[in-house]
Amino acid sequence: MTIKRIKAASKADxxxxxxxxxxxxxxxxxxGIHVDIPADWAAxxxxxxxxxxxxxxxxxxxxSLLIDDLVQAELVKPGREAIWAxxxxxxxAAQQLPAVDEQVRAK
Amino acid sequence: MLNIGITIPGRVSGxxxxxxxxxxxxxxxxxxxxxxxxxxxxxxxxxxxxNTSTATMALSGTLATRPVPIWIVLDVxxxxxxxxxxxxxxxxxxxxxxxxxxxxxxxxxxxxxxxxTPSAGTLVSNNSWKATCSALADQSGNGFxxxxxxxxxxxxxxLGLNGKPGLQFTEGRGTFLTSAxxxxxxxxxxxxxxxxxxxxxxxxxxxxxxxxxFMGLIANNGTTSVLQYGPNGLQASAAITLGTPVAVxxxxxxxxxxxxxxxxxxxVTCGPAGSAASAGRMIGGNLAFATVDLYALIYVPVSGYxxxxxxxxxNYYGGAVSV
Numbered sequence: 001m002t003i004k005r006i007k008a009a010s011k012a013d014x015x016x017x018x019x020x021x022x023x024x025x026x027x028x029x030x031x032g033i034h035v036d037i038p039a040d041w042a043a044x045x046x047x048x049x050x051x052x053x054x055x056x057x058x059x060x061x062x063x064s065l066l067i068d069d070l071v072q073a074e075l076v077k078p079g080r081e082a083i084w085a086x087x088x089x090x091x092x093a094a095q096q097l098p099a100v101d102e103q104v105r106a107k
Numbered sequence: 108m109l110n111i112g113i114t115i116p117g118r119v120s121g122x123x124x125x126x127x128x129x130x131x132x133x134x135x136x137x138x139x140x141x142x143x144x145x146x147x148x149x150x151x152x153x154x155x156x157x158n159t160s161t162a163t164m165a166l167s168g169t170l171a172t173r174p175v176p177i178w179i180v181l182d183v184x185x186x187x188x189x190x191x192x193x194x195x196x197x198x199x200x201x202x203x204x205x206x207x208x209x210x211x212x213x214x215x216x217x218x219x220x221x222x223x224t225p226s227a228g229t230l231v232s233n234n235s236w237k238a239t240c241s242a243l244a245d246q247s248g249n250g251f252x253x254x255x256x257x258x259x260x261x262x263x264x265x266l267g268l269n270g271k272p273g274l275q276f277t278e279g280r281g282t283f284l285t286s287a288x289x290x291x292x293x294x295x296x297x298x299x300x301x302x303x304x305x306x307x308x309x310x311x312x313x314x315x316x317x318x319x320x321f322m323g324l325i326a327n328n329g330t331t332s333v334l335q336y337g338p339n340g341l342q343a344s345a346a347i348t349l350g351t352p353v354a355v356x357x358x359x360x361x362x363x364x365x366x367x368x369x370x371x372x373x374x375v376t377c378g379p380a381g382s383a384a385s386a387g388r389m390i391g392g393n394l395a396f397a398t399v400d401l402y403a404l405i406y407v408p409v410s411g412y413x414x415x416x417x418x419x420x421x422n423y424y425g426g427a428v429s430v
Contacts, residue, residue: 024150029170032144055150
């Protein structure tokens, strides 16, 4: 499996990835307090809401979206050139660290 | 005089009422999470390195008992699998299971209640998938749950210690969990991090417990050690042994009396690390990622700290943790 990123993913990009690899509900285990996964979890994710415990396409803090082999194989198909042009490998994205981290990197 | 010990199932006597939930020892904690309580498996299992199948494995259901690592490993035919809960891939819990797209596989034994459902797509011989964690609930009652929606960034559930699972965060995959936990500026309200984890491998300033950047504990660069990192930069480091589970206490008060205690080693004086409020907390990273196995993490005001928790850790994990 090779994980890549869609740079600066738009809402349309996120929706497309979620249509290729539909969101799934997580599975609770063990005792104690658990996160609340609402019955309408799928609809909430589709409307752009964050639903803890589920697995779905969600942009990272830097606005990029991680995609696996399955999604990459669909995005490379004809008609999706625009989104595929925004796909980079993780190493390329990781080089763009915020300036606030320079103190640590320079140590 | 005759001493008669009475053991109440589910409780550890003589440890301040510890009942297996670290929140019971830290009633004023901001946040308490532990990998054996309130875990939610990710809905999509993680394809392991080298996996070239296009089929995915969905994990669903509810497990009433303690979480276990779950692996599904195809044999050479690509249509038959063994399923493991040992976290090692040595002793299968289920053998010779048929794997067909869209046909659910009901798990038995320690994972009874859960189901693996393969999707349509190719299944390649000897490929495997592992169960991950998409959420870890805050046991403090404050609702600061950790979550990760992206399958590729979810930590893997591991065998752990003394029957309690762990969560494996990996620098190479960039795994992390986030929560909305707010912490005060420590110069105003001092607080502590109390944690049980194993540093599996060193990583260059990999964030272990931070606000996404600083105000927390990170791995050092080069030497195998951990250190406080805050607005004032890197503080004195404390050595840590790779592969050895440790209990860690570290105090943030933005003063030179702060400390970092790793396992049984003497506390290292460090600080002042600076004072900044946290509007969210992360495990595992952002910017730089850590490779650790996590078992427990507590954020607590200094006024609510109890050293008794280290004895509870020693007992709960069967002596496997250096305290």
